Amino acid sequence: MTMLTTIKVAEPVLARPETAALVALAARRVAPLWPLQSAIAVNPLSGFEDLEYDEAVREGANCFEARENLPLNAWRNLLRAGRIDAVTLQKVVIERLGGLEPALAPIGPDVSRLDLLMARLIDLPADDQPRSAGLPADAAFIAKWCAAFFDQGQTAATMPGRDLGFYRAVLALLPHDRDYRDLTGAAGARLLHCVPRDPLDAIAEGLSALEVAADAAQSHLAALVARLPGWAGHIRWRTDHAEPEDTAGAPAGMADLIALWILLERAGALAAPAMPSPPPIDAHALAARFGLARETFGKGWDDVAAIAAIPAPELSRLFMISAERGYRDTIVPDLAAAAKLGVAPQTPQAQLVFCIDVRSEPFRRALEAQGAYETFGYAGFFGLPIARHAHGNKRRQRQLPVLLAPQHDITETPAPGADSAALLRARAFRASTSGWLGTAKQGLGSAFATAEATGALAGTLMAARTLAPRLVRRIADSIAPSADQVMAPDLDTHALRRDFPAFTLTEKLGYASLLFKMTGLATPTARLVVLTGHTGSAVNNPYAAALDCGACGGHSGGFNARVLAALLNDADVRDGLADEGLIVPASTLFLAAEHNTTTDAVTVFDRDRIPSSHQEDLAVLCAALDRAGAANRQARAAKLGRAADDLITGALHWGEVRPEWGLAGNAAFVVGPRWLTRAIDLDGRAFLHSYDWTTDPDGHTLAMILTAPMVVAQWINCQYLFSTIDNQRYGSGDKTTQNPIGRIGVVQGNGGDLRVGLPRQSLFADDGTPYHLPQRLLTVVHAPFERIEAVVTAHDILARLFGKGWVQLVAIDPVTGKAKVWASDSQIAAHPGAFHPTSQQENRS
Amino acid sequence: MTDTAFGDLVVHHVKKIEVIVRAEDQRMIENLFHAAGLGGWSMIRDVAGFGHAGFHQGRTIFNDQSGLVMFVGVAEAAPIAEAARGLARLFQSLPGVTFLSDVAVMRSDYFATVRTEP
Numbered sequence: 001m002t003m004l005t006t007i008k009v010a011e012p013v014l015a016r017p018e019t020a021a022l023v024a025l026a027a028r029r030v031a032p033l034w035p036l037q038s039a040i041a042v043n044p045l046s047g048f049e050d051l052e053y054d055e056a057v058r059e060g061a062n063c064f065e066a067r068e069n070l071p072l073n074a075w076r077n078l079l080r081a082g083r084i085d086a087v088t089l090q091k092v093v094i095e096r097l098g099g100l101e102p103a104l105a106p107i108g109p110d111v112s113r114l115d116l117l118m119a120r121l122i123d124l125p126a127d128d129q130p131r132s133a134g135l136p137a138d139a140a141f142i143a144k145w146c147a148a149f150f151d152q153g154q155t156a157a158t159m160p161g162r163d164l165g166f167y168r169a170v171l172a173l174l175p176h177d178r179d180y181r182d183l184t185g186a187a188g189a190r191l192l193h194c195v196p197r198d199p200l201d202a203i204a205e206g207l208s209a210l211e212v213a214a215d216a217a218q219s220h221l222a223a224l225v226a227r228l229p230g231w232a233g234h235i236r237w238r239t240d241h242a243e244p245e246d247t248a249g250a251p252a253g254m255a256d257l258i259a260l261w262i263l264l265e266r267a268g269a270l271a272a273p274a275m276p277s278p279p280p281i282d283a284h285a286l287a288a289r290f291g292l293a294r295e296t297f298g299k300g301w302d303d304v305a306a307i308a309a310i311p312a313p314e315l316s317r318l319f320m321i322s323a324e325r326g327y328r329d330t331i332v333p334d335l336a337a338a339a340k341l342g343v344a345p346q347t348p349q350a351q352l353v354f355c356i357d358v359r360s361e362p363f364r365r366a367l368e369a370q371g372a373y374e375t376f377g378y379a380g381f382f383g384l385p386i387a388r389h390a391h392g393n394k395r396r397q398r399q400l401p402v403l404l405a406p407q408h409d410i411t412e413t414p415a416p417g418a419d420s421a422a423l424l425r426a427r428a429f430r431a432s433t434s435g436w437l438g439t440a441k442q443g444l445g446s447a448f449a450t451a452e453a454t455g456a457l458a459g460t461l462m463a464a465r466t467l468a469p470r471l472v473r474r475i476a477d478s479i480a481p482s483a484d485q486v487m488a489p490d491l492d493t494h495a496l497r498r499d500f501p502a503f504t505l506t507e508k509l510g511y512a513s514l515l516f517k518m519t520g521l522a523t524p525t526a527r528l529v530v531l532t533g534h535t536g537s538a539v540n541n542p543y544a545a546a547l548d549c550g551a552c553g554g555h556s557g558g559f560n561a562r563v564l565a566a567l568l569n570d571a572d573v574r575d576g577l578a579d580e581g582l583i584v585p586a587s588t589l590f591l592a593a594e595h596n597t598t599t600d601a602v603t604v605f606d607r608d609r610i611p612s613s614h615q616e617d618l619a620v621l622c623a624a625l626d627r628a629g630a631a632n633r634q635a636r637a638a639k640l641g642r643a644a645d646d647l648i649t650g651a652l653h654w655g656e657v658r659p660e661w662g663l664a665g666n667a668a669f670v671v672g673p674r675w676l677t678r679a680i681d682l683d684g685r686a687f688l689h690s691y692d693w694t695t696d697p698d699g700h701t702l703a704m705i706l707t708a709p710m711v712v713a714q715w716i717n718c719q720y721l722f723s724t725i726d727n728q729r730y731g732s733g734d735k736t737t738q739n740p741i742g743r744i745g746v747v748q749g750n751g752g753d754l755r756v757g758l759p760r761q762s763l764f765a766d767d768g769t770p771y772h773l774p775q776r777l778l779t780v781v782h783a784p785f786e787r788i789e790a791v792v793t794a795h796d797i798l799a800r801l802f803g804k805g806w807v808q809l810v811a812i813d814p815v816t817g818k819a820k821v822w823a824s825d826s827q828i829a830a831h832p833g834a835f836h837p838t839s840q841q842e843n844r845s
Numbered sequence: 846m847t848d849t850a851f852g853d854l855v856v857h858h859v860k861k862i863e864v865i866v867r868a869e870d871q872r873m874i875e876n877l878f879h880a881a882g883l884g885g886w887s888m889i890r891d892v893a894g895f896g897h898a899g900f901h902q903g904r905t906i907f908n909d910q911s912g913l914v915m916f917v918g919v920a921e922a923a924p925i926a927e928a929a930r931g932l933a934r935l936f937q938s939l940p941g942v943t944f945l946s947d948v949a950v951m952r953s954d955y956f957a958t959v960r961t962e963p
Binding site for chain 1: 867872873876877878879880881900901906907908909910911927928930931932933934935937938939
């Protein structure tokens with residue numbers, strides 16, 4: 001077809017740095033999306049955190065065509081199940097109506113505003129909130145090229161021209177792309193000849209050609225970024241967080257993605273966003289619920305109409321506030337009462353430091369029930385900014401929160417006395433087998449023959465893994481021992497600079513000392529101090545990393561525990577600690593362990609190096625850990641509706657879709673000594689960070705806890721919150737229909753956008769009821785009010801999170817036990833003072 | 846200080862740009878400087894000070910992104926002006942400050958414009 005199509009070519013108005021700035025700002029619209037092997041929880045609305053929570057949720061819903069809250073019917077089911085307190089809900093509704101008097105005053109025959117609003121909340125048919133349609137053709141087209149370009153070795157034939165960059169490589173192939181021709185027609189063909197090859201130039205020219213006003217350019221580009229939040233999030237990860245080798249040979253930035261969108265837009269191929277709105281509620285239907293007609297209300301009809309007009313998301317919001325309020329009013333009085341009681345000193349049999357992860361809390365409680373065991377909570381990377389160079393692995397593994405960059409590269413060496421030969425043989429065999437098998441499977445000529453030749457064996461193995469997964473694992477373990485038992489961290493050699501040690505003595509001392517400062521662990525210590533990281537177990541599960549330790553970059557935490565234990569057992573470090581006044585008894589031995597949160601087994605590392613003097617202590621502790629594990633497994637199994645023993649099988653079974661509940665249910669972050677929470681069953685819903693305010697006069701430690709571990713907890717909380725609210729847009733949907741793609745993420749079906757967030761099975765029961773109650777994080781700090789206020793006001797991020805309603809902060813005064821709530825920015829404007837009594841915090845958003 | 850004070854020392858008059866932003870926005874400034882053609886710059890991490898929002902603490906040791914960072918770039922007038930135009934766009938949405946000044950350098954080749962992609 002030959003046809004003359006006019007293409008508007010305009011001189012760019014923006015200079016390159018201006019375009020770069022607009023692109024950078026637009027990129028913030030989406031959160032970075034980490035690859036599956038190091039899944040990091042992020043707030044999908046992190047780009048909106050400068051806004052008040054409610055406004056951010058509305059903006060996010062508009063931007064991503066997502067829900068603002070759970071559907072009303074889901075909240076009603078939770079209310080019926082007793083997971084929302086009816087009395088609390090009624091209090092929240094009364095506050096929404098302006099207090100008791102306006103709520104209860106009759107506006108019609110025996111009808112009050114409270115009656116009307118409660119009827120809308122509980123009785124009247126609920127209109128679902130807007131939901132997105134399927135992926136439009138333009139987004140499917142861009143997603144197709146993203147999948148081709150960003151592939152990290154999954155395909156046998158990679159996309160040509162990747163070294164040119166994403167935009168240029170795609171441009172080079174578009175003349176041969178039928179989808180592009182169908183989508184853009186003649187205009188698209190002509191554009192291919194004349195658009196700039198540089199993405200920034202292409203964007204600048206495109207904005208001019210499209211006559212986008214200067215003050216609208218940023219929002220215009222941001223809207224393009226938001227059309228495929230998954231792939232855009234992947235690009236943000238590549239740009240801001242990836243290792244150089246992750247992106248080598250295939251450069252791509254957000255400008256590349258936007259330039260492709262601009263190309264489609266200039267060709268007139270951009271689909272209009274679908275924004276279905278829920279129909280308005282009929283005020284007459286609301287009146288009819290009480291058997292009344294309009295005339296009977298008189299002047300009160302305006303109130304009926306106003307309540308009928310409240311949008312469904314706001315009704316759901318009232319339920320969410322009720323959930324938050326009910327939770328807060330349950331645990332804060334208990335904590336305040338414990339603060340008044342104080343602590344009874346005890347001599348512990350052993351001390352164990354766990355990760356702050358919510359899954360540690362019930363295990364700690366179970367262990368403490370076994371004897372005089374004192375437990376602490378600390379960020380699971382144990383304060384070590386390290387990267388692990390695992391033996392046999394070419395890539396380094398970041399064992400720290402994404403807020404930090406690694407400062408120490410730790411290599412591994414065979415543990416003394418361990419037989420590493422079997423491990424090395426097994427690894428060599430596996431590498432060789434997967435090499436030729438992979439080549440044969442992907443070869444055009446050999447694929448079918450390979451399937452024929454190996455099908456019987458593969459089928460037999462699959463049958464064995466299905467019917468006897470434990471037996472298969474035992475056989476595998478007998479062939480290749482666990483790397484963690486054979487290899488040990490090598491602190492004497494820097495992984496990248498072999499002539500240097502991984503740590504200087506000063507650095508060792510700093511990290512060792514930090515443990516005491518951050519957790520309140522005091523000397524003299526017990527005979528055994530066990531640093532306990534955690535890991536999860538899952539097979540054939542793209543989300544396995546989500547069960548590991550977030551503080552360790554989505555990896556197992558045992559490695560960090562081993563490194564810190566080795567530092568703390570170093571004689572020179574002990575001497576240095578003594579100089580700081582931390583006199584660790586010579587009888588104290590630091591050990592490293594790892595809690596498997598799927599099976600509740602605890603592995604103690606380097607047992608063969610434990611001196612005979614401590615073997616009996618260890619035997620007693622291990623027996624207690626076994627009992628605690630069994631008790632916790634039993635309790636967790638009940639929540640999963642399964643037998644305890646079945647959890648161990650599930651951890652090894654390739655068909656398991658819910659090996660554990662992970663961090664579902666997370667709701668609180670408590671900063672204080674363990675004695676504050678020890679008598680309270682927090683039901684696995686609280687991150688517990690140990691903290692002793694008496695040893696932190698300047699608030700530095702508190703600042704570190706709130707600006708890092710609490711921030712990570714907020715990301716986790718928001719990921720669970722939004723993944724539950726809209727599992728299609730903010731979560732990743734049903735696991736059973738997902739496919740991993742490019743070794744970087746999952747898609748639903750055979751293509752489309754990369755899915756962000758958590759799968760349905762991690763959040764919802766099989767009947768569709770939310771297991772995770774969507775509510776914002778409640779942070780409770782045991783410290784004087786003025787010290788907390790000084791820390792919060794000195795750190796933008798804290799003032800933002802607490803002031804704009806992303807996290808609710810409650811302070812408990814250590815002396816009086818009185819609890820106060822940090823006021824939102826709008827409340828402070830109305831009533832000066834950072835802390836308000838809890839009673840003034842009603843209906844807070 | 847006058848030119849006479851330099852004697853036969855050859856100096857070149859160029860522009861300096863100093864930018865203070867949140868550490869979490871550091872990458873944006875780097876990309877922008879690249880796009881403007883700055884051949885290099887210095888960074889001072891962990892900047893503390895007092896401003897519109899009160900006192901800014903330095904970063905905490907568990908969070909590299911919690912403090913402020915300062916960029917110091919020197920180049921010819923054209924790329925500095927382009928960088929400033931880009932910064933003006935950024936600061937419509939982000940907190941931060943920019944200082945522009947005239948400076949003299951001895952080795953002008955160190956501050957040559959480089960065209961690279963962000």
